[in-house]
């Protein structure tokens with residue numbers, strides 16, 4: 001006798017079922033929802049958010065939190081434009097160097113974040129929030145509040161060149177999500193994140209360098225934020241100091257909705273992917289079915305609460321002997 | 322009075338309780354024994370309402386009941402004494418005792434701390450614990466916390482009219498001998514008011530305390546033995562389904578150690594308030610036992626070697642190298658392994674599976690350039706699951722779902738497979754059934770053969786004497802006496818006790 005609907009299974013698959021349910025619901029209300037064009041639209045909207053959400057997933061799995069994403073995305077997007085322009089203005093002319101440069105910058109911001117958190121023993125949410133503000137401030141400073149545009153068809157091919165109906169950037173994002181999954185499940189670093197999140201004391205007692213793991217987590221997250229910054233530019237062809245706006249709420253909501261536990265150790269990249277899709281399907285669906293603007297934010301808020309209820313249930317599966 | 326009929330419980334891949342009949346009469350103490358993973362803890366959880374049975378009935382005074390949660394069970398007078406982990410460490414003793422039931426002390430929305438403190442003192446008096454109820458729980462010793470747990474459960478006495486059933490799941494595994502005696506005295510006295518179910522792997526204790534003993538094997542009750550109805554050997558035979566080796570500690574396998582090869586050397590090491598002026602040597606192939614009462618400094622010595630504490634005086638040399646910076650990382654890379662006694666906090670990561678836990682301290686050996694060889698990790702785990710007969714449906718099982726004893730086996734495999742050549746074992750057989758204990762003793766002898774040096778804090782004095790090449794007796798943080806333990810010329814219990822107290 002095997003029961004498929006055990007509580008554990010129900011909790012594991014809940015986010016996926018929610019996603020499928022939402023697609024069915026929106027399609028029922030407006031069949032136009034279920035079209036390849038619309039799916040491509042959802043995917044494009046979700047792409048940068050997914051990178052941010054994956055970055056913060058590593059941190060949340062460790063049981064910490066990172067709120068620096070808006071500042072980091074904004075600053076990397078802006079500096080990417082400047083670097084791109086300074087190195088030739090087109091990929092062909094050598095501006096591709098801007099990409100590794102900006103990824104490095106993301107890592108650097110993450111490093112500072114991690115060092116402030118670990119070395120100065122400041123709670124991660126406080127440290128990262130502050131760094132985030134510094135990032136936004138720096139972006140305002142370098143742009144003077146202006147918009148920076150870049151105009152390179154080769155670079156914009158990320159958005160314009162479509163394969164099977166989806167733009168190139170979707171494939172890039174999919175590949176990076178795979179890479180993130182690989183890091184999570186096949187590298188010592190990924191394993192260490194889970195060890196620290198599942199039991200910091202124990203990780204320490206097993207001889208792991210917990211502080212280094214934490215710092216590395218923030219560095220990794222920083223790199224993914226920088227990717228999001230670059231994708232923002234690819235999507236819009238421009239950057240400004242507020243390019244990172246909204247990412248904090250969207251990414252953390254997605255991670256939690258996907259079933260990654262905020263206290264660490266539980267969930268992973270796939271949860272985040274599903275979570276990002278859920279949030280973006282809702283955002284898109286509300287527009288497609290014509291829900292008034294002023295109701296949309298409220299709906300999203302309600303969803304977070306619902307999802308937290310679903311995922312925190314896991315806590316009762318405790319390890320009382 | 323309290324009865325289970327044909328109770329069933331299934332987990333994915335595990336039939337944890339198979340048609341279990343169980344009964345407890347008023348004022349009775351019922352013992353519950355069985356191998357690791359036999360289903361004892363699961364049965365307890367069904368009784369106090371943490372799990373709902375998949376089949377069968379639960380009856381109180383002939384009436385069928387169904388508990389949705391522990392609180393409902395508590396209202397019917399059923400309480401569980403956990404092993405220290407259900408107390409919230411940063412709350413005071415009285416807050417813990419009345420957690421969830423503060424309402425009785427609230428006047429106009431404000432808690433009357435005086436009244437709560439007085440009521441808590443009354444509860445503490447029941448277990449003869451003389452501490453200030455305003456003490457923060459984390460400041461208490463293991464034994465004291467255990468008694469606070471009991472006191473907390475005993476508040477049921479005032480709240481419930483009917484009979485009480487109190488469950489004790491391995492309550493003695495962290496207690497010293499005199500503390501066990503005291504606990505038993507208290508339990509016996511309380512039978513006037515309550516019945517008890519007592520789970521333990523220490524047979525002598527179960528025999529001594531219980532009126533009847535239920536023997537479980539593989540999820541089923543295989544026998545119910547009245548007091549004096551069977552010998553320890555007979556019960557053990559029923560538990561494991563075979564005879565237990567008489568040569569329990571494998572003394573015949575004890576070979577002399579390599580006195581020329583010093584693995585570890587402590588000289589005049591002191592930690593204020595814990596140990597003073599400790600000097601000792603550990604040789605390749607030696608089993609060195611630290612013996613003493615709780616707080617005599619055994620644990621502090623292990624933790625210093627493992628780098629969790631930094632001594633204020635003295636030196637520590639590992640394989641001829643003086644240790645400069647004390648941290649677990651350095652210790653692990655110097656070849657030190659540590660099986661701590663608090664396995665819930667320092668032993669396994671619940672939520673990670675068996676193979677991930679086993680390789681946690683040795684990921685470097687299973688990875689190249691940071692990329693893990695998961696296939697090799699899983700093979701290792703499968704190997705140890707077979708070697709120590711760990712009850713887990715596979716190496717992918719979540720360690721948090723394993724039974725207590727099986728978690729302990731995972732911790733042991735983790736360090737044994739890691740190739741450490743200095744092993745610090747703090748109560749390695751705690752919570753293990755006799756079959757598994759034998760496996761561990763065998764493992765310790767294997768380690769000696771491989772030239773590993775072992776520093777052991779044993780579960781009992783007999784175990785210490787049986788296993789060791791040398792014994793160091795500690796008292797109040799200082800070394801009292803050192804004994805050589807050649808096979809056939811071992812010190813007696815009395816010899817050791819003489820220096821311990």
Ligand SMILES: Nc1ncnc2c1ncn2[C@@H]1O[C@H](COP(=O)(O)OP(=O)(O)OP(=O)(O)O)[C@@H](O)[C@H]1O
Pocket residue numbers: 321332333335337355356357358359360361362363364712713722723724725726727752754
């Ligand atoms: N929540 C759970 N999910 C899955 N399996 C479980 C769960 N709880 C217990 N089990 C399984 O049920 C079986 C019985 O476990 P239980 O904890 O009752 O053993 P036990 O007799 O208390 O053993 P020990 O002496 O080692 O404490 C074990 O195989 C265990 O892995």
Ligand SMILES: [Mg+2]
Pocket residue numbers: 321361362363724725726
């Ligand atoms: Mg148990």
